[in-house]
Amino acid sequence: MANSSDIVLEVDGLSVDIRTAGGTLHAVRDISFSVKRGETLCLVGESGCGKSMTSLAIMDLLPKAATKTARRLAFAGEDLSRAGKGRINALRGNSMSMIFQEPMTALNPAYTIGNQLVEAYCLHKKASEVEARERAVFLLGKVGIANAAERLGQYPHQLSGGLRQRVMIAMALMCGPELLIADEPTTALDVTIQAQILRLLADLQRELGIAMVLITHDLGIVARIADRVAVMYAGQIVEEGPTASLFNAPRHPYTQGLIACIPVPGRTEPGGRLGVIPGVVPSLVGEVRGCSFRDRCTKAQQACLDAPPVRETADGHRWRCILENAA
Amino acid sequence: MTALIEAHDLTRSFEVSRGMFKGKRTLHAVNGISLDIRQGEVLAIVGESGCGKSTLARMLLGLLPPSAGAITLEGQDIRSLGRKGMARRVQPVFQDPYSSLNPRRTIASIVALPLEVHGIGTAAERRKMTIEMLDKVGLPQRFADRYPRELSGGQRQRVAIARALVMKPEVVVCDEPTSALDVSVQSQILNLLMDLRRELNLTYVFISHNLAVVEHIATRVAVMYLGRVVELAETAALFKAPRHPYTKALLASVLTPEPGLGIPDTGLGIAFPDPLNPPSGCPFHPRCPERLPQCASVVPQILRDETGAVACHLHGQGPAPH
Numbered sequence: 001m002a003n004s005s006d007i008v009l010e011v012d013g014l015s016v017d018i019r020t021a022g023g024t025l026h027a028v029r030d031i032s033f034s035v036k037r038g039e040t041l042c043l044v045g046e047s048g049c050g051k052s053m054t055s056l057a058i059m060d061l062l063p064k065a066a067t068k069t070a071r072r073l074a075f076a077g078e079d080l081s082r083a084g085k086g087r088i089n090a091l092r093g094n095s096m097s098m099i100f101q102e103p104m105t106a107l108n109p110a111y112t113i114g115n116q117l118v119e120a121y122c123l124h125k126k127a128s129e130v131e132a133r134e135r136a137v138f139l140l141g142k143v144g145i146a147n148a149a150e151r152l153g154q155y156p157h158q159l160s161g162g163l164r165q166r167v168m169i170a171m172a173l174m175c176g177p178e179l180l181i182a183d184e185p186t187t188a189l190d191v192t193i194q195a196q197i198l199r200l201l202a203d204l205q206r207e208l209g210i211a212m213v214l215i216t217h218d219l220g221i222v223a224r225i226a227d228r229v230a231v232m233y234a235g236q237i238v239e240e241g242p243t244a245s246l247f248n249a250p251r252h253p254y255t256q257g258l259i260a261c262i263p264v265p266g267r268t269e270p271g272g273r274l275g276v277i278p279g280v281v282p283s284l285v286g287e288v289r290g291c292s293f294r295d296r297c298t299k300a301q302q303a304c305l306d307a308p309p310v311r312e313t314a315d316g317h318r319w320r321c322i323l324e325n326a327a
Numbered sequence: 328m329t330a331l332i333e334a335h336d337l338t339r340s341f342e343v344s345r346g347m348f349k350g351k352r353t354l355h356a357v358n359g360i361s362l363d364i365r366q367g368e369v370l371a372i373v374g375e376s377g378c379g380k381s382t383l384a385r386m387l388l389g390l391l392p393p394s395a396g397a398i399t400l401e402g403q404d405i406r407s408l409g410r411k412g413m414a415r416r417v418q419p420v421f422q423d424p425y426s427s428l429n430p431r432r433t434i435a436s437i438v439a440l441p442l443e444v445h446g447i448g449t450a451a452e453r454r455k456m457t458i459e460m461l462d463k464v465g466l467p468q469r470f471a472d473r474y475p476r477e478l479s480g481g482q483r484q485r486v487a488i489a490r491a492l493v494m495k496p497e498v499v500v501c502d503e504p505t506s507a508l509d510v511s512v513q514s515q516i517l518n519l520l521m522d523l524r525r526e527l528n529l530t531y532v533f534i535s536h537n538l539a540v541v542e543h544i545a546t547r548v549a550v551m552y553l554g555r556v557v558e559l560a561e562t563a564a565l566f567k568a569p570r571h572p573y574t575k576a577l578l579a580s581v582l583t584p585e586p587g588l589g590i591p592d593t594g595l596g597i598a599f600p601d602p603l604n605p606p607s608g609c610p611f612h613p614r615c616p617e618r619l620p621q622c623a624s625v626v627p628q629i630l631r632d633e634t635g636a637v638a639c640h641l642h643g644q645g646p647a648p649h
Contacts, residue, residue, distance in 0.1 A: 046509035046510065046511060047509055161376075190375035190376055190536065191375065191536055191537075191538070191577060191580040191581070192375065192576055192577060192580045192593050192595050193375075194580065194582075195579070195580040195582070195590060195591055195592075195593050196593060196595070198582075198590045199590040199591075199592065202589075202590055217509065217510065218582070219510070219584040220539075220581070220582030220583055220584050221582055222584070223582070223583070223584040223585055223586045223588075224582050224585075224586070224588060224589055224590050225590060243586045244586045244587060246586075247584060247585070247586045248586070257511065258510060258511060259584060260514075261510045261511050261513065261514035262510055262514070262539065262584060263514075263517070263539045263540055263542065263543035263544075264539060264583045264584065264585075265538070265539055265542040265543075265566055265581065265583065266566075266583075267583075268543060270542060270543055270544075270562065270563070271521060271543070271544070272543075273518055273521075274514035274517055274518055274543070275514060276511065276514050276515050276518065277511040280479055
């Protein structure tokens with residue numbers, strides 16, 4: 001087993017509250033997880049479940065109206081919740097970096113990709129521009145971009161979506177991060193390009209021993225790339241476990257419902273009925289009590305009005321439900 | 328099955344400005360497509376962004392005139408049917424239920440608008456038809472006087488479906504109807520579309536980039552690449568034995584939720600080509616893992632046989648070198 005020094009990111013009791021006109025929205029509610037060196041953790045859930053807010057909270061990039069609290073939010077053993085702005089700035093884009101969903105909005109249209117690639121490296125590594133450009137060319141080659149040296153002089157609008165996302169990946173890797181957070185990195189891309197980018201990301205992550213948190217709504221991506229999976233619903237992690245265990249024996253009724261919703265060639269009957277999760281996500285404004293899934297759960301009972309217990313199996317598969325096995 | 332809609336050598340090009348002093352270039356969004364849409368089928372059109380699938384959809388709806396070629400509906404040229412005549416028989420459902428509904432109208436008035444435009448029934452009759460239609464798509468009557476902003480994405484897409492069906496069309500063209508929705512909502516909309524098809528005897532043209540959804544809902548699939556149909560076959564046959572290398576790559580890219588399989592290698596070298604400057608010969612040849620010497624110079628002819636159609640030198644009529 002890995003020892004504790006292998007843990008790159010440790011999140012304990014993270015909550016994010018957002019002030020809205022209608023009251024306080026509890027976007028993330030007391031979630032805990034950790035990611036080891038060389039490991040990929042997928043945060044999966046539907047819109048509004050708090051997965052993106054979680055990543056922004058870790059990177060200290062929350063919007064102004066949002067506040068975070070955590071018992072501990074540690075990067076490589078250092079508690080970031082006590083670190084000052086200067087320290088965060090020194091880490092962000094350096095040993096912890098992020099890939100965003102839409103490379104067109106994440107890249108600055110007014111600067112060449114060369115400028116954008118070298119900026120953080122010169123800043124964090126106190127490197128010369130020549131050294132930084134060398135590294136940029138090396139990494140662009142690594143992410144599969146031909147004629148890398150010429151590409152440095154191009155602007156984002158001159159590149160296709162797939163190329164832009166490759167540039168984003170190269171940029172995130174410039175300073176040799178220990179932690180990489182990728183928020184829906186392939187959602188804006190075509191399916192064939194998606195497969196190429198995910199393959200590239202998985203290869204680089206393994207080769208460089210990076211701890212990766214990949215945020216997605218796509219269970220297909222999760223099954224193929226994750227070592228461990230955390231399923232989020234209404235701001236909480238409702239189930240977490242090793243990928244095979246989570247997909248082969250999902251325990252939480254929400255996870256079971258999600259998996260039943262997706263058509264799978266060769267498995268679901270063409271034209272047959274797909275599973276559904278009735279109802280809608282509850283409002284997270286104001287106080288949220290008991291199991292947040294109970295209104296949509298076919299197995300809900302009186303006991304679900306209270307906060308459900310966290311159950312755990314020997315292989316580290318945990319879920320929040322009154323039922324041992326909802327299947 | 329009889330052909331309801333037939334497209335004959337359909338082409339649509341756009342003049343694209345390249346900046347102030349460079350003059351215009353021609354973009355062939357749809358380049359010589361012939362296909363038929365048969366009564367009662369679900370014909371899926373799949374392909375990546377920029378392949379021309381939405382342009383084809385807009386032409387099938389009569390919203391965009393073709394640059395060349397023609398579309399017939401039961402043998403009659405759709406130009407002679409006029410916009411209104413087409414709208415009675417062919418209706419769209421668009422991708423984004425947030426932008427496709429007028430935010431200042433109530434749900435009932437959005438759904439009733441086609442009836443109003445076509446002068447069908449009295450106000451009271453239209454109201455009754457609207458409520459019935461909302462009920463069919465699973466929206467209770469209490470939604471009738473609400474506004475789109477009060478509805479979730481899935482509910483809005485139900486409204487869009489109700490609006491499309493209120494005229495009792497024969498064909499519904501669904502352009503990525505579930506791409507903007509969460510998976511749990513997507514399954515509800517797919518189930519609804521299947522139910523409505525059975526109940527109302529509808530024909531669907533289903534445009535999507537999600538092949539798992541296509542395999543589930545479609546009876547036939549047309550694969551598009553750079554404005555052309557490169558393969559056409561019954562769904563089961565296409566998924567079992569794809570013939571075009573591009574179809575193979577698309578199918579290989581489907582990430583099913585099966586742990587342990589890893590990320591597939593599609594074998595596609597470089598990125599999608601620039602549609603303004605398409606490659607010579609077979610437009611897929613720069614990315615094709617199975618290309619032959621002639622692929623770079625000779626455009627493959629479409630081969631039509633009992634399985635469907637395929638445009639690839641590997642499946643040419645002539646003796647193909649192996």
